[in-house]
Amino acid sequence: MIVDIKGLDVGYLRHRRVQPAVAGLDLTVAPAEVVAIVGESGSGKTTTANAIIGLLPANGRITAGSAVVDGIETAGANERTLRRLRGSVVGLIPQDPMVGLNPTKRVGAQIAEAVRLRGGSPDEVFEHLAEAGVPDPELRARQYPHELSGGLRQRVLIAIALAGKPKLIIADEPTSALDVTVQKRILDHLGGLVREQGISLLIITHDLAVAADRADRIVVMQNGRKIEEGDPATILGTPRETYTRRLIAAVPRLAPRFDVRDQKPPEPILTLTDVSKTFAVSDLRRGARGFNALDKVSVTVPRGQTHALVGESGCGKTTTLRIALGLETATSGSVKLDGDEIVGRSWNRLRPLRRKAQLVHQDPFATLDPKFTIAQSITEPLVSFRIGNRRTRLERARELLDQVALPASYLDRLPSELSGGQRQRVAIARALALRPDLIMLDEPVSALDVLVQEQILQLLADLQAALGLSYLFVSHDLGVVAELAHTVSVMSHGRVVEQGPVAEVFTDPKSAYTRELIDAIPGRRVADAV
Template sequence: MLVPAGDNNTMLSVRNLSISVGPSGKRIVDELNFDLASGDMLALVGESGSGKTMAARSILSLLPAPLITTADSSIRFEGRELTGLAAKALRQIRGAQIGMVFQEPMVSLNPAVTIGEQMAEGLRLHRDMSRAEIKDRSLAMLERIQIKDPGKCLAAYPHEFSGGMRQRIMLASVMLLKPRLLIADEPTTALDTLVQRDVLDLMVELTRENGTAVLLISHDLGMVSHYVNNVTVMCEGKAVEQGSSTQVLHAPQHDYTRRLVDALPKRSAGGSRRSVNGAPLVEISNVIIDYPGRHRLFARAQPKRAVDRVDLTIRRGETLALVGASGSGKTTLGRAIVGLVRPSSGTISFLGKAIASGRSADTRLQRRDMQIVFQDPYSSLDPRQSIAEIVTEPLKLDAELDRKRRTARMNEVIEEVGLTRDFLERFPHQLSGGQRQRVAIARAIVRRPAFVVADEPVSALDMTVQKQILLLIRSLQERYGFACLFVSHDLGAVEQVADRVAVMQEGRIVEIGDRDDVFDRPRHAYTRALLDAAMLIDRRFADGAGARKAVAQ
């Protein structure tokens, strides 16, 4: 797709950008063209593997070996050709003129160096400033991003902050140098709804103050529709559609773009709420869960309360969504229900019996009927086991099943989750993220459990894969009739699968009710804040006219 030559306002002009594996290998990016004007925002969107991140990294010559840009590729920044630029000249541009914020700040921030030292590094390299001036500039920026104790923050290390706070600090460090262009690569993917909105608002605010242009890399079309003027959609290394966010997201022309938009969370996709009147399966009464506090010199460790006096009932066959920000206690509560965390006080019962923990015989019996699907299947699947071994492992708890019956059940369930039998001989590293999550679901349902905890099962997946996994969970639940505790901060996903919704804030349930009641008539201020922060494209735009009006504003 060709783009007309940029005008005098063009800051970044990319022409015929191709990235290949070595001089004659496969092309990861194929003849990509786009322009970015000074002070504007452009999003490169697409699924994992579409080439958007490699295209962004090529601007600063940060491609991992053996990837290279082809000889006819052109990347011009403020009229200066960047491809083939000498390393010394590139170092003068990186950070000072073009800044980059990566997806996971814990990876890009040095864990062994204080925040103050890391913020000062760019200023020392690119600005003629004294140590006192650097410290003053850093403190002022931390105050600007609303860090409560800037002086203490400068002396702290990255691990002492939450994911959202680390991303704010990373953004502040980059913007200290007031770059002309900011490249933001999936800057909010791992963050919950409220923190996402907070970080993005801060990014827009800081870049507008300095007239900084933004190249945003994302697979989240809902977020893109809220913040970005122009969009380039990438598929298998090529730009398949380009235009304004209104045009591309509300009148998509390419089949691939239509599939991406169709995968966005929509109330209609969830269908009407099912009427669930089953008997109580899980009963939680006045549960408190405390974690030991950190020991400090001359000070007694103060325990941290993760779950605070929670009462909850989950009925047979229903999906109860547990939503809230990171640190609200929802994952801890889910793990306590399946016996992975011991409550400090209170009771949790399953089928009328108290949940057992540890390695007792009662624990093994209960866990036949309850399973958990974790957020990251790459971490929860044993890399040394084949898919066949992973799926059949829960069946070994049943001594009555011989090898033949275990194999038959394994073959049955792997097909039920949408995979073919040839996957059984593979290992987790040979599968995509969506395929690994299907394997994790197969392992969870292979014993036909009565209850499944799904802990953020789609948060690490692309939109189209998210939709497939959510539809799979719904279809399997209808087939087997298990109850599900769906733990998530993604309200779009919750809308599609939940019968009831419970909202957690700081360890407490602040609101609970039928899905439609909670989403359409929220009673608690925190629930309203979550819904306001949720960037659901169908909530914001009722029709094309509404979209155009919102973008104009």
């Protein structure tokens, strides 16, 4: 066994008391085995991973049990012992490749450190880069992280993990930070590597679909305890626990919720016609030139329905959203919101229209002012448009919290006291404050755990039905799109490559790119098993 954990208790020291994070955990990983730990934030899955690699935070304590990694007891071990394990026995691929590399060091040097630690020669840096699937290793090694795309950075991190020639690689939430297609290619590549070299792989994820697709064995964790364990077929076929069943149910089915193929579309609330956007790129050697972020994009949001913009990062979906909101001006084309042209309007003349369209952001942790109470955040749009007085605004805030299914007692709380899902509910309540017709949703669930995702998507669907809202919904995840949208535009490199009712695009994709996106959605095994 590479990992043999028995009765492990881990806790965090807070205010002189140990708060348990992992309790009575038994876990083994055999050589060349792929194991996935599935659970929500707070389930103890990351704590377990950190305990294995000896990277518990300073206040983390192993209070009972044993964790033997490659024959060495890590519970109670000193830094020197743990350090011998890191890199050479256990490699780590961190969660977010965008911030996982030192920004002031060339990537080659960062890999070389790991090579040097096990006494390898500097030339092996290029071998590991090539192994991780980085083209042009000699060139890339000399670059800094900010000069590489997210996918390449992820591959560099894989190269660092490989450079220590470990027996086990821990992949922490490997699907959360990158586009689905990029991530699929990288995970396929990593899966191939560990199989070839006989490395064990421990995947830490909140997404059962990812675990089911890639693992030999799945461990489901909840509240610091292992509640179920088995091979994917057993877990998916005969789950014992309700919690596991909920996780299975939350996996996107790719079965569109709405089918509007044979319906006459309602009047549009938002119409973008031939919108192009060119960013000026100043280049000292070649002079000024343009970068076409959008090329003749036409998008229609039908009233009372949801239109989704889908594509990978850099495809122009966010720029389209910003133009639709009037935050960015189109180079050419027209944007009509409820019949009013907004292209060319000054800030002041645009302001009255802003009441009609509101925005909900991707990251619920960054979008609420940490110093504002929930009541202040929700009523701010009302204050800004001088609607009502103190009392009526507070009343409205209470009503809005009710609509997003939060208790009124949350009015006086601060964002830091709320979970991610609760914060996103507050952000939705704030967007609803001005009774808009249209809400722009910028990746509203991609920062959330699957179970919370499901709840937020349900809330959005309920609100749409109750209030007759229209949504313009930006996402990189087709699975989520199927849950919420009526119609969809698939975007790539600033163009719309395919457009139509979700039911049609999903069952009969016309473009190769759409097919690739659909194939990249994790959850094949789940879909087959259910």
